[in-house]
Amino acid sequence: MKLAFSTLGVPGLPLPDVSRLAAAHGWDGVELRAHPEEPLHPGSGPAERADAVRRFAADGVRILGVAGYARVAGPGPDEPVFDELDALVRLAADLGAPFVRVFPGAGEQPAEEAEAAAARRLAWVAPLAADLGVRVLLETHDSHPRAQDAVRVLGPVGHRNVGALWDLLHTWRNGEPPAVTLPALAPHLGYVQVKDVVSAEDLTPLPLGAGAVPIAACVAELLAAGWDGWLCWEYEKRWHPEAPDFAGLAGPGREYLAGLLPR
Incomplete structure (x- = not known):
C-alpha cells in the first residue's frame, strides 16, 4: 500500500512546504483540500x-487526489452541482491526480429523492472523468456514512470512473x-481515509494509534x-486548532501505518 496525508492537517500551509514535509x-x-481558503x-x-x-514532482511526492x-x-x-463536478475533475486532471472526493450531503430530503439525484449527477460526470483519467469518489460521510448507504448511490451509476472513498471514522462511528x-x-473502492479520535462521541484528533478508531x-x-x-x-487540524501541529506527528504517523503493513 501507498501512504498519503491530507492537507486538512496543515491548513493554509504553502504547497512547497507541504511537498517538502511529505x-x-x-x-x-x-x-489536496480543494477549498477556496487553500492555496x-x-x-x-x-x-x-x-x-x-x-514542485511535487521535484520532491517525488504524488498528488493523490x-x-x-x-x-x-x-x-x-443539477446545474450548479454539474459545474462543481466539472471544475473538480478538470483540476485533478491538470494536477495528474487520479481521484476527486465528493460528499453526499443529502440533508433532510427523502432518501430516495436524494439518492436518485446523486446517481444522476455522478453518472453525468463519469464520461468526463473517464476521458481525463480521473475517478470521482463518494465519501462515506454525513447523510451516507456507511458502505451500505454509499452503495445505494453507486450501484445505479455503474461506471468504473465513479467509486467510493472509505472514511473509516464515519463507517465505524x-x-x-x-x-x-x-x-x-x-x-467501488478508490482509497481509504484513516484518522484517530478520542471516541465516537469526541472527535478530537489524536496521533494514529492513540485513539479508539479500529485502524x-x-x-x-x-x-x-x-x-x-x-x-x-486525514488529521482534522482545520476543525480543531487546539490539536498539536501535524508537522510533529508526520513522522510517527507514517511509521505507525507502515508498521501495520507487511515488511
Missing part, C-alpha cells in the same frame, strides 16, 4: 496548477465494522482481501 518523512502522496482550488489558474505539479466539497445528493437543481464495510465497498483492523481486512491501494491520514 518528502522529509517518506510519505508517498498528498491529498490550490478550482479557481486557481493554469500557472498555479503547473507550478504545483512541478483533490478533496472537493460538491454535495452530489444535495437539494436544488455509525456501527459498521471494517469486516462489514470492505466487502460492500470493494467493487489496525481496517488495514488487516484490506490486506486479507489483497487490496493494494492508498491509505490517507
Whole structure:
C-alpha cells in the first residue's frame, strides 16, 4: 500500500512546504483540500496548477487526489452541482491526480429523492472523468456514512470512473465494522481515509494509534482481501486548532501505518 496525508492537517500551509514535509518523512502522496481558503482550488489558474505539479514532482511526492466539497445528493437543481463536478475533475486532471472526493450531503430530503439525484449527477460526470483519467469518489460521510448507504448511490451509476472513498471514522462511528464495510465497498473502492479520535462521541484528533478508531483492523481486512491501494491520514487540524501541529506527528504517523503493513 501507498501512504498519503491530507492537507486538512496543515491548513493554509504553502504547497512547497507541504511537498517538502511529505518528502522529509517518506510519505508517498498528498491529498489536496480543494477549498477556496487553500492555496490550490478550482479557481486557481493554469500557472498555479503547473507550478504545483512541478514542485511535487521535484520532491517525488504524488498528488493523490483533490478533496472537493460538491454535495452530489444535495437539494436544488443539477446545474450548479454539474459545474462543481466539472471544475473538480478538470483540476485533478491538470494536477495528474487520479481521484476527486465528493460528499453526499443529502440533508433532510427523502432518501430516495436524494439518492436518485446523486446517481444522476455522478453518472453525468463519469464520461468526463473517464476521458481525463480521473475517478470521482463518494465519501462515506454525513447523510451516507456507511458502505451500505454509499452503495445505494453507486450501484445505479455503474461506471468504473465513479467509486467510493472509505472514511473509516464515519463507517465505524455509525456501527459498521471494517469486516462489514470492505466487502460492500470493494467493487467501488478508490482509497481509504484513516484518522484517530478520542471516541465516537469526541472527535478530537489524536496521533494514529492513540485513539479508539479500529485502524489496525481496517488495514488487516484490506490486506486479507489483497487490496493494494492508498491509505490517507486525514488529521482534522482545520476543525480543531487546539490539536498539536501535524508537522510533529508526520513522522510517527507514517511509521505507525507502515508498521501495520507487511515488511
